[in-house]
Amino acid sequence: MNDAQKLCTFTLADLVFGVEVMNVQEVLRFQPMTRVPLASATVRGLINLRGQIVTAIDVRARLGFSTLSDAHEPMNVVLCTKDGVVSLLVDQIGDVLEVEPSTFERPPTTLPAVLRDVVRGVYKLEHGLLLLLDVERVVLLPEHRGVEDAA
């Protein structure tokens, strides 16, 4: 791994997450979206991103957090994954941070399973902890996981 890594950070409830900037296509404010009947609660809807249809994933629902109050509109972090473009709905966008690999640690085993499932590790920053999100895992919805793991 190269020395310093750039992470795009965002908050979700009381947690700070980061994803590698290379994975981030863009950051958007809340977009009107079309909800998808019968889909799991994790799929909040579909947004039109300049002609491309992008699935918006409610990360709070994905991690089993309470939903954000209606007054607060979530932001879109649009990611490029190996299966295409998806958008993560997060509470707030933070800065782009440079992190030192030396401050990295595997996720503590006491972390709730659902969180440990999507987190690659923790960066110990000066003022708090930064969770490195596993982009491929977070877009993998629970109902797919069994199939994917078997494959």
Next chain:
Amino acid sequence: MAVEDDEIMREFLIESRENLLGLDRDFVALEQNPRDHALLSRIFRCVHTIKGTSGFLNLPSLEKLTHVGETQLSRLRDGEILLDTQATSALLAMVDGVRRVLASLETLGSEGSEDFSPIIAELAKIGQKQHRASAAPSPATVAAKTPPRVSVPAAPELVAAVVTPPVAAAPSAAPAVASAPSNVPTPSAHPAKVERLPVRQATRPAAPAVAAAPSPGEQDAARAASVAETAIRVDVALLDRVMNLVGELVLARNQILQYGAKSNDPGLVNASQRLNLLTTELQAGVMKTRMQPIGNVWTRFPRVVRDLANVCGKSVHVELEGSGTELDRSIIEAIKDPLMHAVRNAIDHGIESAERRVAAGKPASGRLTFRAYHEGGQVNIEVSDDGGGINTDKVRARAIERGLVAHERALRMNERELLHLIFLPGFSTAESVTHLSGRGVGMDVVKTNIEKIGGTVDISSERGIGTTLKIKIPLTLAIIPALIVASGGERFAIPQVNLLELVRLEGAQSRRGIETLHGTPLYRLRGNLLPLVFLNETLDLPGPGAGVDVINIVVLQADDRQFGLVVDGISDTEEIVVKPLGKELKRLDVFAGATIMGDGRVALILDVLGVARHAGVVSGGRDRGVAEPVAPTSAQAEPREMLLLFRAAGSERMAIPLALVARLEELAPERVERAGGREVVQYRGSILPLIRLDEDRPNGRRALYDPLKVIVYSEHGRSVGLVVDEILDVVDEVVRVEDAAAGRGLRGMAIVQGKVTDLLDVHAAIRRHDPAFFERKEAAA
């Protein structure tokens, strides 16, 4: 330099692959007409080009292989030997070898390590037998001819010269022939050769002139050359991107049109109208660039057919009609495999052996016809053979044996329904499993693949005459006309191909129009029962709310069933651009994709078959396509059926086919005994298990009738008693089964004596009470 080489290599690969396709076709044609000089010349040129370039690009094993092939081809062309089946096979094996090398070059960047010596040995054998048998050209002349032939490719420094002969082969460049002596027979330069070809001269008096005057084949080549000057190769990815952009433009146009319609500014209205026209034309133009003649897929078939027929020991010739019919690239890709399956089936199962054909008074060689044509915005593709047709009795027996369809149902099926059984998964009528087909995959794969791209498959067959498989597919998948509907505050697009009609019920009509039967909503559409599906319920959306007295029914076709989809509102038809859903949503089979509407919002496209399955209109399991079609397509008389009508708790009118009823009995309730956890009675010296149909009904209270009315049902020496409330009647009527409620222990429902009647699925009822009943029966039988 290296980049240049890569470029040359890429060009070589593309060009060679096209050439090889042509080779397959030409060889098969040549086998039928071995003396066709133009064909031979074309084949020779083609192999020669590959050989020349492979020498230039330093591909020794490819060069060696094609060299031997070329040598033999030149002998064939010069009439020294005649093409027979063995020679064709050897030459085709060479073509396949070349293809493998090319594939390896493409993927691995090297020739691969395959040993071609068996193929080379096989090639070398060509013509040996003929020589001994006919001895037409004396051994001396063969020997005399050999040295120059070998010398050309053996000398690597001559490679540059070897590359030119494709040009040299064209008559205009005749002088160049002199530098490559053995390749083109020019009468003036080699008078001796002409003398050596008495056979060819006899059959084709014009042969010596071939080199002087361009043969038809060479004229074709010249024409092809001029086409090449006006056509360019375009990367498919680029085309796809342009197509996507046009899709975007269509959407932007839709938005502008919406604003334009609201505006009073004549300038904007004019400009938007013009934009509209231009976009439509541009869209059509770009679509055209993606169109390919279906012939591109078909060119492989004569070769495939030949090989398969040889393996089966049959003789089949291929006819292609409408090769120029154009289809979108994506569809061409999608139909390749289904068509191949169909071809395998036709040759393996359809066309009979030569002896049987002759015995039946048909020509010994079978005929396989491919036909393609446009019809009503769709493309029809037919694959017909003139074989023995499908034996529907065997189909029925096989379907029953495989448990694909219930016995009683199979007996009631008409020819068309029986034919459609072959589309079921796990069906195969071949007596022996051959390595071509008969593994029970085949027709169901064809059907699913075609349905995946929005097409339909139909089959017709006449015993002794032949079988025709008819595939209907849309022209393109990218932009489709769709009906936009609203439900639960959302918009949905329904592909127009599935749409039959729209029904709007207002006021009093809307309150009375919908009848329910056992909780199943139905609408009488011109006397036929149309099962209704409420989109709001199916998709878990909020209902339209109280006080709405308008009901919109969209009548749709799913598989061969019709149903009415009730939506909150119907807006308009629109051309929509189909966009795929992300992987996260692929699982939802009720949606076929999504599109972007004029206002920039996303709307989901309904997959009509998926909705029907979700709502239970069409069963998803093995019964798919078996159940009775709502509207039989043929005008043939519908079968009359004797039905026993009865009342059992939960349903006022039920019916079963009288054929299944052994006796009707009335039994005193005290005769009922319990054994093995079941109710039984002693009946005619044996034990008759009883099945209380009322137990099957939700919330049904057990009937306490005295005496008990029992329908005795017998099959294969075993009997069971069905306890019902009351026997009503026996009728003999034309029964049209509607499958709306099928699956809940019912076979469906029908109008009998003017009243809606449930048709009981006796087998299902018995199985629920005694799962082993039918197994024991089979053991006993």
